[in-house]
Amino acid sequence: xxxxISGLITALxxxxxxxxxxxxKSLESGNSYxxxxxxxxxxxxxDHPKQHGEDTLRAGxxxxxxxxxxTLVTNGPAAIELLHxxxxxxxxxxxxWSLCREGxxxxxxxxxxxxxxxxxxxxxxxxxxxxxxxxxxxxxVTVTDLAMTGGECTGVWAVDETGPVLFRAAAVVLATxxxxxxxxxxxxxxxxxxxxxxxxxxAGAVLTDMEFVQxxxxxxxxxxxxxxxxxxxxxxxxxxxxxxxxxxxxxxxxPWGDLAPRDVVAQAIFRQMEAGRNVFLDxxxxxxxxxxRFPTIWGRCRENGLNPTTDLLxxxxxxxxxMGGIRTDSWGQTTIPRLFAVGEAACTGVHGANRLASNSLLxxxxxxxxxxxxxxxxxxxxxxxEMPDTPPPxxxxxRPTSSRWKTEIQRIMWETGGIIRSERGLxxxxxxxxxxxxxxxxxxxxxxxxxxxxxxxLRAAKWRQESRxxxxxxxxxxTERVWAxxxxxxxxxxxxxxxxLATVCS
Ligand SMILES: Cc1cc2nc3c(=O)[nH]c(=O)nc-3n(C[C@H](O)[C@H](O)[C@H](O)COP(=O)(O)OP(=O)(O)OC[C@H]3O[C@@H](n4cnc5c(N)ncnc54)[C@H](O)[C@@H]3O)c2cc1C
Numbered sequence: 001x002x003x004x005i006s007g008l009i010t011a012l013x014x015x016x017x018x019x020x021x022x023x024x025k026s027l028e029s030g031n032s033y034x035x036x037x038x039x040x041x042x043x044x045x046x047d048h049p050k051q052h053g054e055d056t057l058r059a060g061x062x063x064x065x066x067x068x069x070x071t072l073v074t075n076g077p078a079a080i081e082l083l084h085x086x087x088x089x090x091x092x093x094x095x096x097w098s099l100c101r102e103g104x105x106x107x108x109x110x111x112x113x114x115x116x117x118x119x120x121x122x123x124x125x126x127x128x129x130x131x132x133x134x135x136x137x138x139x140x141v142t143v144t145d146l147a148m149t150g151g152e153c154t155g156v157w158a159v160d161e162t163g164p165v166l167f168r169a170a171a172v173v174l175a176t177x178x179x180x181x182x183x184x185x186x187x188x189x190x191x192x193x194x195x196x197x198x199x200x201x202x203a204g205a206v207l208t209d210m211e212f213v214q215x216x217x218x219x220x221x222x223x224x225x226x227x228x229x230x231x232x233x234x235x236x237x238x239x240x241x242x243x244x245x246x247x248x249x250x251x252x253x254x255p256w257g258d259l260a261p262r263d264v265v266a267q268a269i270f271r272q273m274e275a276g277r278n279v280f281l282d283x284x285x286x287x288x289x290x291x292x293r294f295p296t297i298w299g300r301c302r303e304n305g306l307n308p309t310t311d312l313l314x315x316x317x318x319x320x321x322x323m324g325g326i327r328t329d330s331w332g333q334t335t336i337p338r339l340f341a342v343g344e345a346a347c348t349g350v351h352g353a354n355r356l357a358s359n360s361l362l363x364x365x366x367x368x369x370x371x372x373x374x375x376x377x378x379x380x381x382x383x384x385x386e387m388p389d390t391p392p393p394x395x396x397x398x399r400p401t402s403s404r405w406k407t408e409i410q411r412i413m414w415e416t417g418g419i420i421r422s423e424r425g426l427x428x429x430x431x432x433x434x435x436x437x438x439x440x441x442x443x444x445x446x447x448x449x450x451x452x453x454x455x456x457x458l459r460a461a462k463w464r465q466e467s468r469x470x471x472x473x474x475x476x477x478x479t480e481r482v483w484a485x486x487x488x489x490x491x492x493x494x495x496x497x498x499x500x501l502a503t504v505c506s
Pocket of ligand 1: 002025026031144178188189359
């Protein structure tokens with residue numbers, strides 16, 4: 001499920017040993033297309049995977065799984081080679097890759113294709129997958145639930161314009177992305193409503209670390225939703241955050257100034273805004289090279305009547321990435337037999353409490369490869385013929401989501417589960433969601449999924465009585481050693497008993 005970077009990489013590699021069906025809401029949906037800055041890998045002359053790993057662990061605020069990180073960074077250079085072989089043209093500096101520095105990376109390590117890296121990768125992968133004889137892409141399909149047979153995942157229920165359809169498969173891979181759409185201000189694609197997370201939860205899978213949501217510091221402030229991202233690479237090239245008094249406040253906040261970790265920058269901007277001061281990105285010193293280096297951002301600024309070489313760019317933080325997700329092992333296996341998760345939907349442990357910039361595209365490639373290997377091994381254990389226990393969807397065809405419910409969920413989450421959280425706000429958010437849940441009809445599949453995911457985030461955020469990485473509690477502002485190894489773990493009760501929120505210590 002899903003035709004983003006992780007879904008397509010997995011499908012392409014699976015096709016070496018199996019027929020593959022890719023189900024997707026639409027071919028250009030998802031966040032992979034939107035990725036601007038690039039993909040991180042230790043390919044520079046003075047770099048090493050060990051250094052990439054150290055930066056990833058530091059950004060992750062003590063909650064990364066070191067083995068998962070090692071897998072990510074050591075396989076990074078091979079992942080770049082694979083993308084290159086499959087047709088992505090990353091920018092070059094003579095015979096070397098052109099590398100850019102982003103927040104919390106100690107040196108330039110981010111490969112890019114202009115400022116539309118995701119689009120470049122996705123066009124190459126889609127072309128390859130679209131032409132592949134063993135891959136069938138079903139676009140315009142919404143997956144509604146996992147089809148379970150005797151505790152195993154044996155396929156999915158979906159709806160297209162003709163009605164409900166059952167897809168059966170020896171292995172099911174959730175590559176449905178994150179859930180940024182649960183927030184009012186987000187950079188995420190409208191398709192990214194957390195469906196895979198909610199489906200996995202309903203089916204009994206374990207979800208972990210859902211309290212950790214990354215808010216990107218610099219989305220272009222405006223009326224058009226989702227908000228347009230101004231990549232960190234712009235700050236990497238020298239742009240500086242200033243408040244409306246012209247004060248470059250990041251210097252006082254963190255030794256790395258404007259290139260401090262994202263949570264630090266997002267909170268600093270939010271505090272400026274709370275104090276009634278608008279915040280701007282001053283990119284004027286990049287000068288005339290801005291248009292050439294960042295053509296997409298340049299174009300969007302111009303559409304908004306802004307000229308980055310002469311104007312300050314108004315910015316706001318926005319929900320960007322979820323570090324938590326469906327718990328998997330290092331091969332992408334979830335806690336449900338035959339069900340895999342990969343990409344932003346999965347929680348492999350590589351991001352911990354906060355993702356290092358440009359590590360998520362890399363995760364999709366590295367872990368997509370591992371998922372495909374493991375999933376292919378299931379072909380030797382064929383499926384039975386019995387129908388799944390899960391009933392078919394209660395809707396006959398895909399229908400547009402009601403913006404009324406969606407807006408309400410997004411408001412609740414922005415106000416109560418956003419950048420700065422508190423016991424009071426989180427309790428109120430959960431109460432409001434419980435009330436809303438009673439009103440939203442079953443046919444509103446996306447909205448119901450959004451409510452489930454929103455509850456998972458708020459519950460975990462309420463449980464974690466400290467601040468760490470993407471999770472900030474104003475009533476518990478310190479990072480506490482006692483929480484250092486604890487992960488939230490949520491799994492639906494099997495007999496209809498209340499959902500459990502347990503702790504896993506790693
Ligand atoms: C604006 C922006 C810029 C970013 N820049 C970078 C960057 O420079 N570098 C980096 O590493 N990361 C970046 N990220 C993060 C990164 O893009 C994502 O984490 C990554 O692309 C996720 O890939 P994915 O394959 O897991 O999911 P996605 O690419 O989000 O794809 C999800 C897919 O699942 C499908 N889907 C969802 N629900 C259903 C359903 N019910 N039925 C059928 N299909 C479904 C969607 O249609 C879509 O095809 C950025 C994110 C954003 C929003």
